Amino acid sequence: MEAFLDFLANIPWWVWILFFILLVAIRDIFFQKAHTISHNYPVVGHLRYWLESIGPEMRQYFVANNREELPFNRIERSWIYASAKKENNYEGFGTDRDIYKHQHIFIKNAMIGFQSPKDHTNTKHPYFLPCAKVMGAYNQRKKPYRPASIINVSAMSFGSLSAAAIESLNAGVEKCGAYHNTGEGGLSPYHKQGGDVIFHFGTGYFGVRSKDGGFSMDKLKVLVDENPCIKAIEIKLSQGAKPGKGGVLPGSKITPELAEIRGVEVGVDVISPPTHKAFSTIPELMDLIESIAEETGLPVGIKGAVGKVDQWQELADLMKKTGKGPDFITIDGGEGGTGAAPPSFADHVSLPWSYGFTSVYKIFLDHGLTERIVFIGSGKLGFPGKAAMAFAMGADCINVAREAMMSIGCIQAQVCHTNRCPAGVATQSKWRQSGINVPLKSDRLAQYFNTFKKEFLEITHAAGYEHPCQFHMEDIQVNVDDDYLSSDIRKIYKYQKDKVPFTSMQDLYQCEHLGGKKELN
Numbered sequence: 001m002e003a004f005l006d007f008l009a010n011i012p013w014w015v016w017i018l019f020f021i022l023l024v025a026i027r028d029i030f031f032q033k034a035h036t037i038s039h040n041y042p043v044v045g046h047l048r049y050w051l052e053s054i055g056p057e058m059r060q061y062f063v064a065n066n067r068e069e070l071p072f073n074r075i076e077r078s079w080i081y082a083s084a085k086k087e088n089n090y091e092g093f094g095t096d097r098d099i100y101k102h103q104h105i106f107i108k109n110a111m112i113g114f115q116s117p118k119d120h121t122n123t124k125h126p127y128f129l130p131c132a133k134v135m136g137a138y139n140q141r142k143k144p145y146r147p148a149s150i151i152n153v154s155a156m157s158f159g160s161l162s163a164a165a166i167e168s169l170n171a172g173v174e175k176c177g178a179y180h181n182t183g184e185g186g187l188s189p190y191h192k193q194g195g196d197v198i199f200h201f202g203t204g205y206f207g208v209r210s211k212d213g214g215f216s217m218d219k220l221k222v223l224v225d226e227n228p229c230i231k232a233i234e235i236k237l238s239q240g241a242k243p244g245k246g247g248v249l250p251g252s253k254i255t256p257e258l259a260e261i262r263g264v265e266v267g268v269d270v271i272s273p274p275t276h277k278a279f280s281t282i283p284e285l286m287d288l289i290e291s292i293a294e295e296t297g298l299p300v301g302i303k304g305a306v307g308k309v310d311q312w313q314e315l316a317d318l319m320k321k322t323g324k325g326p327d328f329i330t331i332d333g334g335e336g337g338t339g340a341a342p343p344s345f346a347d348h349v350s351l352p353w354s355y356g357f358t359s360v361y362k363i364f365l366d367h368g369l370t371e372r373i374v375f376i377g378s379g380k381l382g383f384p385g386k387a388a389m390a391f392a393m394g395a396d397c398i399n400v401a402r403e404a405m406m407s408i409g410c411i412q413a414q415v416c417h418t419n420r421c422p423a424g425v426a427t428q429s430k431w432r433q434s435g436i437n438v439p440l441k442s443d444r445l446a447q448y449f450n451t452f453k454k455e456f457l458e459i460t461h462a463a464g465y466e467h468p469c470q471f472h473m474e475d476i477q478v479n480v481d482d483d484y485l486s487s488d489i490r491k492i493y494k495y496q497k498d499k500v501p502f503t504s505m506q507d508l509y510q511c512e513h514l515g516g517k518k519e520l521n
């Protein structure tokens with residue numbers, strides 16, 4: 001035995017390496033049946049799989065230029081990271097964009113911009129930028145709500161995001177007066193860190209689900225009564241990344257905590273169908289909206305991605321006829337994000353935000369209904385320039401999902417669907433999320449939102465206005481094509497945005513329905 005051990009010890013290290021390579025080659029050729037490349041090119045074939053797996057990171061760090069990547073390029077990501085960390089978010093030497101490029105957006109500045117008087121509300125509160133409309137005011141809901149921030153956290157559930165991420169987002173919105181949309185997964189304890197909440201439900205009715213998987217009004221009433229942080233309810237019809245796509249939450253992922261929050265059984269598969277059980281026609285949807293508003297006293301809205309517009313038309317007709325309807329409408333763009341979706345849906349189903357929003361807004365404008373509705377936009381709008389265009393088209397608020405994720409550390413690894421998010425944001429792994437420092441990350445979200453609001457206000461002032469609700473279609477110009485070169489968006493989309501009633505920032509500050517914590521706004 002000793003002689004054998006001596007023999008092994010005397011084998012040079014490089015012979016061990018050759019031996020190992022030989023074993024891998026034998027496995028590749030004779031035993032594994034899954035990979036043709038490894039079979040035909042034993043050992044070296046592995047390099048291909050390895051290089052393929054690190055390709056996205058290599059391209060992100062070394063190869064892609066500043067404006068190349070999607071969904072968010074390096075300049076956009078860096079602006080969010082720097083804003084969230086309160087670092088220098090300026091760029092030097094001028095823009096690196098080709099500003100003659102198709103679809104480039106221009107905001108028309110005034111010859112002499114808006115001059116704030118010394119005692120202006122924004123002199124004392126530089127980050128105060130609330131919604132100019134009140135949700136539920138027209139329909140005289142019992143508890144109308146004015147979002148205290150025009151930028152807010154879009155629907156993302158506990159389940160698609162980690163507990164630490166949800167906690168950071170909620171504590172963050174509290175610090176800057178914004179609201180936090182729960183997403184489809186129900187209201188979790190992590191959503192209750194002090195921020196305003198919009199409770200959102202989809203076809204799975206998580207958190208307000210009856211035994212047979214339908215909608216339970218009783219559960220919603222209890223939820224709203226027990227949680228005064230809920231300021232409004234959003235019924236999800238669809239989202240831009242996967243309209244009409246149902247889903248299955250595998251029983252293996254349903255822990256006792258998730259089951260309790262979502263109102264489902266531990267370990268049993270749960271199906272979210274592609275459409276709702278609670279309604280199947282527009283009049284039934286209207287009835288549901290009215291009964292939820294009646295029972296809870298809260299403003300009720302809908303969220304949808306836009307494709308065909310005939311049912312939007314039917315909704316507007318019915319609103320006109322009955323004098324009732326949703327208090328807010330969230331329009332999500334086809335460029336919107338998701339925790340997981342088939343590429344065929346994410347790439348092709350539903351219109352991008354500008355096309356979808358304008359076609360729906362126009363319908364409500366033609367019916368004279370815009371004043372009743374708070375219009376919310378989502379789809380890569382978390383940048384002040386893009387938000388200015390959205391407001392000029394008729395948006396009253398914007399929701400951001402991935403931009404908010406980035407402010408708390410997401411690096412756009414695009415692996416939300418694998419549970420292996422390296423930043424701990426979109427994962428349920430306890431280890432990965434333990435790296436998230438909630439107080440620090442919540443500060444970062446608040447700083448990103450505050451920087452956004454400040455910069456957006458500066459752009460608004462440069463255009464000669466006090467509040468972005470005063471932007472109109474002729475304030476924004478877009479490069480169209482070689483024949484027309486460039487045109488204001490009124491000519492492109494063929495409507496003028498309805499005037500939003502606005503008196504002064506001070507009046508908004510004093511509004512009795514203003515959300516957020518007054519002392520923190």
Ligand SMILES: Cc1cc2nc3c(=O)[nH]c(=O)nc-3n(C[C@H](O)[C@H](O)[C@H](O)COP(=O)(O)O)c2cc1C
Nearest residue numbers: 154155156183184336337338339379380400401402
């Ligand atoms: C991780 C993740 C989870 C999401 N979950 C939901 C959801 O539960 N319900 C929903 O309506 N939209 C959901 N969305 C879509 C976002 O709310 C938002 O509409 C979309 O991402 C566009 O905003 P963005 O471009 O700022 O990311 C999710 C998006 C992401 C990235």
